[in-house]
Amino acid sequence: MAHEAAGAAIASLRRYKLTLATAESCTGGLVAKLVTDVAGSSEVFSGGVVSYSNGVKMKLLGVSEKTLAAHGAVSEETAREMALGARDATGADIAVSTTGIAGPSGGTAEKPVGTVCFGVASKFGVRTFTKHFGEELSRKEIRNAAADFALELVAGECERYGD
């Protein structure tokens, strides 16, 4: 059986004949994996970038060094540039990005483990979000929750095409 959020995102993409791209840091390919678990997803999924290092964020997604230095990799500013960069690089209609701290280490007072920033870009522009999934969650739980939220953002962005 398909993953629920992935199934809903794919259904929304199909409904409006849209294509998706992903730009993943903390989820590390999980969003793309969940989408491509579904047979026939190639009709709506262009592909994406797993930008685990800052170098890949800059080189493949066009995230600026200035943004990374000023706001850090885990920031809505970086998430915004990742989503815009993925959409531009792939030509997909919608791009979604994730960048956060899946833990167990890497957290700070300002950005504790479980902090994840998201971006979703489409012809309507780009929106960003920050979620705090909670330090008490495991790395696996944080990554799963982040992937679910990213897929919900995709479905929500698709629905704007029907308004």
Add this chain to the structure above:
Amino acid sequence: MAHEAAGAAIASLRRYKLTLATAESCTGGLVAKLVTDVAGSSEVFSGGVVSYSNGVKMKLLGVSEKTLAAHGAVSEETAREMALGARDATGADIAVSTTGIAGPSGGTAEKPVGTVCFGVASKFGVRTFTKHFGEELSRKEIRNAAADFALELVAGECERYGD
């Protein structure tokens, strides 16, 4: 507990202080997901590209249109260019690629469901492989088997640095 093949690949990368990049078509992010399931994988994993469409294969990995037209997306020639392109784009020491037919549809007499081509690129050059995982396997089983084999290729390539 970490996935066995991912754990072994990460251990080998650490042993020789190498970094990894992925270029995934049929596995669709699964290899990157398995690597990044492991806490601390950012030390050895640069990132990668999920090149589900031919457009992404060309734009982000530099696969040539001529290669795709002459040999198809599922070919050792395409796998070779994907691995070389991912290594070049990310600056990682080793890049591994997957391109195949995970099914259930998309198979042909020449390239049945379960056919997966792989490439692994390093300072030693690039090697390519074709595996036939068997039409009787499910999409999930084929993807898992392909990810395992890709991770085994990574571990094997690392060991060449110790020779």
